Amino acid sequence: MKSGFWQGRRIPLAWLLLSRQPLRLMVALAGICFAGILMFMQLGFRDGLFDASVTVHRLFDADLVLMSPRSMSSISMSGFPRRRLVQAMAHPDVQGTTPVNWNFLLWRNPETLKTRSILALGFEPVDPLFTDPELAAKAKSLTSRGRVLFDQRSRSEFGPIAEWFDEGRIVETELAGKRVRVTGLVSLGPSFGADGNLLTSRETFLELLPSTSPGSIEIGLVRLRPGADPQAVTRSLKESLPNDVQVFTRQDFIDFEKNYWRSSTSIGFIFSLGAAMGFVVGCVIVYQILYSDVSDHLPEYATLMAMGYRLNTLMGVVAREGVYLAVMGYLPAYAAGQGLYALVRSSTKLPVAMDPPRATLVFSLILVMCMASALLAMRRLVDADPAEIF
């Protein structure tokens, strides 16, 4: 085995061809790195936005979710009769329900006094809302009127609420034209549709938004008995409930929202197109570099062929150049991607992170880019006619 390896060892021609022309190598690597960063950014934004569209959706303590069929997404919610939740309770597998009001209200920044739209969720403080167990204790403070829990990960345009609250100050401001007091902080995160979030009781919610009918809710959370089959309960609820309400499993509820952003908006297309542009630009750069590299060394390749080297061996050299370029270009792109993701996270609070599938995807794309370019450049090798070098 070992002797076979040493037997197969050759002069690392591909590596030497690249490394002995440092300027050309740097240009190639800069190009690949640029393409890689572009792909990381575009794909990162795309996935981040889709993920961000469901930051709140993921937190709900629910096995099934009821929603009005007229609700298209988190930014256009319609109400449905709260009675449907009571009817759902009749199903033997349903253990508990939580009615939730969901709407956007104008929040006044207590520092700058500018208003901005914030997502407000109204629920009965005694009902479970999120799977996070800490919420129950904080929710008790909502039983008094005009109290809200503010999402400390909301964008900074809503004001330094968290800082003030942590300093022990009484934070009061205007929400939908009425005075409210922040009695606690929660950690949810901004989503694509909402720059910030707050939780309040249904009572306060209805007071803030008097046009909402007390019997109408936007979301109904349904918790099932342990061991119950969500699919089966969904089917039977769909049959028993009138068609003014839709039944989703938890995952379908998340996918429904993501799907809205994916299909009803051009976000997915725009960012995929951006990534494709990066790919194409990278292809052009790598092809140019490899093609001119092969062209410049054509007499040398022809000499090797005259010496008895096979065309396949020489193609292998070009292919190896492609692999080296891919790996050497990917590493700085990965590092830069990490840095830029951190920057995006801190400045937009979008949940953009380097996840292994995307890191793999971008590497595969760069590898495909380099290998496709190498394949095209190899066609030039066929022009190397050993008879012409005498």
Next chain:
Amino acid sequence: MNESLTVQVEGLSHWFGIGAMRRQVLQSISMQIAPGEVVLLTGPSGCGKTTLLTLIGALRKVQQGDVCVFGHQLHGSHRGQRQQLRRHIGMIFQGHNLLRCLTAEQNVQMGADLLPELSYRARRDQARYWLRAVGLDDHLSKLPHDLSGGQKQRVAIARALAARPQLLLADEPTAALDSVTGREVVDLLQGLAREQACAVLMVTHDPRIVDVADRLVQMEDGCLLPTLG
């Protein structure tokens, strides 16, 4: 066909171009080279010397006639067969044609790497041996661009010989060199080829080096002239 001859050419004709532009460059050439023989091919430029060299060197398809190298018929041979055969033919070019990105030692090892049965270390030792043989032991790790014209040509000779060829083809190896260096290079080539019992076919214009030849062949207008000596 005589198997014991290194090169045997019978009635070889060759044309370039197509249609009205078709022009005959070789006219039924016949010649032989015995193992270990040093043959010099001379003639005015454009008489087809290089074409003959590339045909014997298995670099071109034979159009008409027979070319046998080491007993292998080249007429009708495939690209792959010719490539395989070329491993046993050393070639030295007018320009040295060294790989610019490789050191002298690595260039020579590109020749030694064609020997399949040797380990990497043995092939590297081969490369060093041949560089010593051409007197370049002090320049192992220099790039071609740091070497003089004569040194480059000597590296090219070492590279050709490192693959242990039984036939060496050289196309005006002294063309780019001054007379003293040219003489040294040719003497070296002849001496090393003799040691290896390697046949040599050398195309040259240079009248100062004819004395290294066992036999002198003259060519004109695609034909061989009657042998002189």
